[in-house]
Amino acid sequence: AQSxxxxxxxxxxxxxxxxxxxxxxxxxxxxxxxxxxQYPNQGLQLLLKxxxxxxxxxxxxxxEAEFNKSQTSxxxxxxxxHISDTAEYFCAVSDYEAGTALIFGKGTTLSVSS
Amino acid sequence: EAGVxxxxxxxxxxxxxxxAFWCNPISGHATLYWYxxxxxxxxxxxxxxxxxGVVDDSQLPKDRFSAxxxxxxxxxxxxxxxxxxxxxxxxxxxxxxxxxxxxLFFGEGSRLTVL
Numbered sequence: 001a002q003s004x005x006x007x008x009x010x011x012x013x014x015x016x017x018x019x020x021x022x023x024x025x026x027x028x029x030x031x032x033x034x035x036x037x038q039y040p041n042q043g044l045q046l047l048l049k050x051x052x053x054x055x056x057x058x059x060x061x062x063x064e065a066e067f068n069k070s071q072t073s074x075x076x077x078x079x080x081x082h083i084s085d086t087a088e089y090f091c092a093v094s095d096y097e098a099g100t101a102l103i104f105g106k107g108t109t110l111s112v113s114s
Numbered sequence: 115e116a117g118v119x120x121x122x123x124x125x126x127x128x129x130x131x132x133x134a135f136w137c138n139p140i141s142g143h144a145t146l147y148w149y150x151x152x153x154x155x156x157x158x159x160x161x162x163x164x165x166x167g168v169v170d171d172s173q174l175p176k177d178r179f180s181a182x183x184x185x186x187x188x189x190x191x192x193x194x195x196x197x198x199x200x201x202x203x204x205x206x207x208x209x210x211x212x213x214x215x216x217x218l219f220f221g222e223g224s225r226l227t228v229l
Binding site: 036043044045096099100102103105 | 117118147149154155156157158159162169170205207213214215217218220221222223
């Protein structure tokens, strides 16, 4: 069965610093990959997704992620974070051959301070 | 465009009592999901509907949880009787399509506390 590992439960950074949130998934050749964000007291919303094609995917609010098939990773990056990026970030995967719904990682709390 | 609506936002009950959560998906979305999010963990799929049929309920504890989606629109998730370990946020989501490539739109969740 497919699984997702988010390697950091909490990531504290200062404003304007770069950040990388790490995500690994169990090996499969047939995956779609997603990052969702949950701001305080709000529902989850899509940041970006990889379906096929270019391995570098750009999303909203300046975030991007790179699909690395050999390392089964899909790390999220932003070159310069803002206070407003403070939120919980979830990596998720679906296996399109198996026809599964999204399977989520445990989440990474990004805390941006001034 | 109206988002996914859920109610109630908060519910506190005693163990062995029952509770029901309601979800109204985005208009026209064929697929509806219920996820359970326990504190410190990611959302876990409980059940997936396509229109009013069940696609996947393999992780739904059927001895105490039930869900229905009458007429392929609104959905209700019920827990009876509740246990302490059911304390969680119950998230409803909907998508326009059924394959794993479609974006899920989430409601704000219903937070359940079982005492």
